[in-house]
Amino acid sequence: MIKKILCALIFLAASSSVAAAQAIDLQTLFPAGDASVSGRIVQLLVVMTVLSVAPGLLMMVTSFARFLIAFSFLRAGLGLQTTPNNMILVSLALFMTLFVMAPTFQDAWDNGVKPMVENKISQQDGYVRTTAPFRTFMKANVRDKDLALFEQMSAERFGEQNKAGPDDLRVLIPAFMVSELRRGFEIGFLVTLPFLVIDLVVATIMTAMGMMMMPPTVVALPLKVLFFVLVDGWSLLVGALVKSFT
Template sequence: MRLLLLTLIAMLVPGMAMAQTIDLGAITSSDGQTVGTIIQLFGLLTILSVAPGILIMVTSFTRFVIAFSILRAGMGLPTTPANLILVSLSLFMTFYVMAPTFDRAWADGVRPLMNNEITEQVALERISAPFRGFMVNNVREKDFALFADLASERGNIDATAETADLRILVPAFMISEIRRGFEIGFLVVLPFLVIDLIVATITMSMGMMMLPPTVVSLPFKILFFVLIDGWNLLVGSLVRSFA
C-alpha cells in the first residue's frame, strides 16, 4: 500500500506542476516590450526604497532635525525629547513647509502620469521642477558656486542654479541647509551657555567644588525655555527662515 501510494504521488506531482506553470505571455504587453515593463517596475521599487534619503536631500528636513538636536544638547537633556519625537516633529514640519511643493508636484506630474496623460520622462521633469525651485530659493550662492566650479574642472558645462544639473544643485543645497542648521543651533544654545556660566560661577564662589554645575543649571534652563515659550519661538523662526 505504501509503495502504491508513493507511485501515485510521483505520477500526480509532475501534472500538478505543469498545471501551475506561469504563463509568461500574460505579462507581455501588446508591443512585446516585456523587458521595458520590468525595468520600469524595478526603477519604481528602487525609488520607493530610497524615498527617505530623497526626502532628506531635497526638503527642509535637515535644518529642522539639526536645530532640534542642538537644542536638546544645549539644554543638557541627551535623551529628552526622544529621537522618535524629534524626527517625527521634523517630518511634520517638513510636510508643513513643503506642502506647496508637494501639491504642485502631485498636480503637475504624479496625477497626469497616473491618468496616462503624460510619459514617465515628462512626469519626472514636472515632479522635479517644484523641488528644484525650492532648492534654488534656499541654496547659498557660495555653496552652489563651489560645486559649479568643481563640475567645470571636470569638463561639465557651466550653468546657473536654475538650469544646473541636480547632481550639482542637491549637494550644494544640502551643505547650505547644514550650515543654516548650525547657525540657528548656535543662537539657540547661547542663552543656555550663559546660564551654565552663571551657575558655575556661583557654585565655585560658594565653595561647592564637588557639585557639577549642570545639575543645578538644568532646572533653570528648562524653566527659562518654558517661560519664553521656546518651542513656539524656535518652530516659528525655522518656518520663517525658508524662502
Template structure:
C-alpha cells in the same frame, strides 16, 4: 505542452519594448525605496532636524524628547513647509502620469521642477558655484540652457542647509551656555567642587525654555526662515 506567456502581458502597458518598461519599473521601485533619503536631501528636513538636535543638546537632555518625537516633529514641520511644493508636484506630475496623460520623462521633469525651484531659492550662491566649478573641472559636466543639474544642486543645497542649521543651533545653544557658566561660577564660589554644575543648571534651563515659550518661538522661527 507548457504555455510560455507573452512578457508584454505581464507588465503594464507603455511606450518602448518590454525590456525598456522593465527597466523603468525597476528604476521606479528604486526611487520609492530611496524616498526617505530623498526627503532629507531636497526638502527642509535637514535644517529643522539639526536645529532640534542642537536644542536638546543645549538643554542637556539626552533622551527627552525621544528620538521618535523629534523626528516626527521634524517630518510634520517639513510637510507643512513643503506643502505648496508637494501639491504642485502632485498636480502637475504625478496625477497626469497616473492618468496616462504624459510620459514618464515629462512627468519626471514636472515633478522635479518644484523641488528645483525650492532648492534654488534657498541654496547659497557660494556653495552652488563651488559644486558647479568642481563638476566642470573634474566631471566635465556643464549646465544646459542655463539650468543647474540636480547632481550639482542637491549637494549644494544640503551644504547650505547644514550651514544654516548650525547657525540656528548656535543661537539656540548660546543662552543655555550662559546659564551653565553662571551656575558653574556660583558653585565654584560656594566651594561646591564635587557637585557637577550641569546637575543644578538643568532645572534652570528647562524653566527658562518654558517661561519664554521656547517651542512656539523655535517652530515659528524655523518656519519663517523658509519664507
C-alpha cells in the same frame, strides 16, 4: 499506524509530482526578445530603487534636514540625552516639513504626477514638471556661494562643454544640502548659546560657594528647562525655522 503513514507519504509524493507537472514556465511569462517586458522589468527595478531611497530623497530636497538639526542642537543644549526621544524629534521635523513644503508638493502633484498617472503627458514631461517645484524651492534657499562651488567642481571634473548648470540636479541638490547643513548649524549655535550662559553662571556660583562635589549640570538642568518653558521656546524656535524658508 504504519499503513496510515505510508498512505500519507504516497499522497504527498503524488501531490508534489502533480504540482511539478503544472509548474509555470518562465519563458512563457518573459519571452525572449520582448522589449516591452524587458522595459517593464527595468521600470519595476527603478521604482523599487526610488522607494528604497525615499527617506534620503526627503532629506535632500526638502526642509527636513534644517528642522532636525535645530531640534537636535536644542536637546543637546538643554542637556537632555533622550528627552524628547528621537521618534518625537523626527516626527516633529517631518510634519513641519510637510507644513513648509505643502505648496511645493501640491504643485508637483497637480502639474506633474497626476497628469502622468492619468496618461495625459509622457513620463519625460512628468519628470520635468514634477521636479520643477523642487528646483524652484531649492534655488530660493540655496546659497550662491555653494551653488558656484559645485558648478566650478562640475566644470573641473567633466570639462567646460559637459559641465552642469545651476538648474541641473547634480549641482543643485548637493549645493542645497550643504547650505541646509550650514544654516542648521548656525541656528543650532544661536539656540545653544543661552543655555551655555546658564551653565557658566551656575558653574561659577557653585565654585564660589565651594560646592566642588556637586556637578553643575544637576543645578543647571532645571534652570535651563524653566527658562526654555518661560520664554515659550518651542513656539519661538518653530516659528523662526518656518520663517527662515523663502
